[in-house]
Amino acid sequence: MSIPITIDSLMERNIVEWARIEFKEGWNPDTTLKTISAFANDIDNWGGGYIIIGIEEKNGVIKRPIKGLNPDSIDSIQKSILQFCKYIRPVYIPVTQPVYYENALLLLIWVPGGYERPYQCPKVPTSKNSEKLYYIRKLSSTIVASNADVKELISLSHNVPFDDRMNMNAEISDLKREIIKDYLREVESSLIETVDTMELEKLANDLRIANGPKEYYRPLNVGLLFFNDAPERFFPYTQIEVVNIPDPTGQGMEERIFKGPIHQQLKSALAYIKNNVIAEKVFKVEDKAEAERYTNYSYSAIEEFLSNAVYHKSYQINEPVTVRIEKESIEITNAPGPDRSISDKDIKTFHMRTRRYRNRRIGDFLKELHLIEGRNTGIPTALKAIKANKSPLPIFLTDKERSFFSVILPIHETFKERKSDALDNGVQIAKTKRTREELEKAILKELGTDIMSLKELYKSLGYTGNPSKTFKECINDLITKKKISKTTISRTIFLERKKQ
Structure with missing residues (x-):
């Protein structure tokens, strides 16, 4: 071997x-x-x-x-x-x-x-x-x-990790030689020299992706996850779903589903995010030869958190890894959540260190492909990249049952839409106090043909913080006059101008 x-x-x-x-x-x-x-x-x-x-x-x-x-x-x-x-x-x-x-x-x-x-x-x-x-x-x-x-x-x-168990529903032929060959070439393994001539059983044995007696030799789950072109046949919803939601109303929403061997779907999802989501701004600073460059999100951090989601997900739970891209944040979610040995305080303070990995073999393969860091170093690496980009720190979410784990990455401050960016025919919206009549006219004009949430509309008019009492009274007055209509979805109020 x-x-x-x-x-x-x-x-x-x-x-x-x-x-x-x-x-x-x-x-x-x-x-x-x-x-x-x-x-x-x-x-x-x-x-x-x-x-x-x-x-x-x-x-x-x-x-x-x-x-x-x-x-x-x-x-x-x-x-x-x-x-x-x-x-x-x-x-x-x-x-x-x-x-x-x-x-x-x-x-x-x-x-x-x-x-x-x-x-x-x-x-x-x-x-x-x-x-x-x-x-x-x-x-x-x-x-x-x-x-x-x-x-x-x-x-x-009595508890062999799931990724290291034999899969009784698969055959050795379900391990695809060409995918194995691509992997061996990428990690520069000496096995690449004999991969074409070696029997598949011998190759699987050398990689430890199959086990069992000769008469009942079967692939391990980790082998099917990495070296089968459709692992979802054996593990439903083994995929990464990237949903881009540029508008809270759902207009213009785009969804991409990445399938295939888990290392390949991870690479494809990361490439999509890098090419379609990551943006950069350059600022020239006086008395400095080099300009300052910031991205809307730290790609290195996204790479680390998404790779960790693939690594730590339970493949016994039929749930995908999801990436939700909103106007001012990205949320990465996998199931289940962290081990209970990690306290809520550890999660809040980013000190998530675990003794035991859920998927020991998946981790080994991802490390060899340079897709994840070493033991317990992923989060510190991501935090370092976030701080280097001067982005806000991430938010970690889970529930009492630890049924899921989400990482929310807020957008860099320079990419937020500011009230000074809201223009009226090229002129900044006035900061002077409006009368009720002026405010109602401004609301109707801002709504136009769009559907906006109450908070969005308030901010687009140049205000900050939570909607004021006067603003809410104007909204209720316009609803009474049947000039606008109100819809509540998931506790969020959306407003729409009625056709007159």
Whole structure:
């Protein structure tokens, strides 16, 4: 079996969090076997981890030049790993592959989260009758599991993440080779060299997107989500719906639905937003060589929040990811909401950190495609981009049941329609106080043939804040005179001028 990710991607591209990578100067069964067992237990649903043998590291710093391993030792180390991993209960065999990095020969060990967890490892692997213990990862360390951790591991054995489960309604042929090929090319995997000649079952096995006995080998849900051209056949409403509502009345509304493999629909939705929604304004500043540039919304933030919505959505819930683009805001929604371990206060203060991911395998694929950030870094990255653009901070919404999660991104202040922008034949609307008669004439003129909400009409006349008592009295007077009509939709009052 080959490892789909390259050593360069692991070391240089920040695709995998450093806590999921462990360096070993040489082969030592005592420490390495415990780390293999801990990654396989995958207590936080990170997706396992990687061990790189041949690199010396101290306090998080790699010692260079990298010495690597003697080529004559590679075969014996791999045989030794196979021998000692049989001491793990139940037996767990990781994937190993010799690789070169900075002209040094290394042994890369891939340890995905195991299907048969929890795993026990001998305390002293070289001793035949050694006590067997549970090991887990805490941050970047391998430790013995506490009694509470052991109980948690046992409970997790009955809860394989949905994206990592076999799909009994699909066949291996539902995994499309061409989509897999495009993915391998994009992540620069070494598997691209043999993808055309390799049997589909072998290819699926190397990517860990299928599982089961030979006579009943089936795709995993994550494989169907990424490598089937119509995943909605298996997971209804697996799509991104982008609704552009330039007018509160719904006039001119445009809806786009993006389907297909989830990484492709995500890219298509982001491209649509970038090309059709994002706008820029340039301001020349005195005594500065460079102009100041601002966009109506931070595209980097939208990219992060929408990618996170695809990542954290439950594909057992038949609801799409939605993007609602209104006049002065964008709202991104997915179901369900954040884990209950994240408090309401954490949500309000943007400190949303979770121990366990809902979709560990989806996260791995999206990271390799550079569509999401590493563990718990997505929101800080988005906030940094928003602040750099000098945009208002986002608003996070959910309910008590955590049935949904919405991110509202307010538009940049310079793109808001101001009262000074409202013109009457090229002349700014007067700021002087109007008489009742003048105000009623202004209302009728502003309405024209349009349908406007009460608040919209008030603002378009040059006022700020909530509609005044005098303004409301004028509206009621015009309704009584049957010059305008009123409609209430979802608690919002809309006004329309009647034809005389």
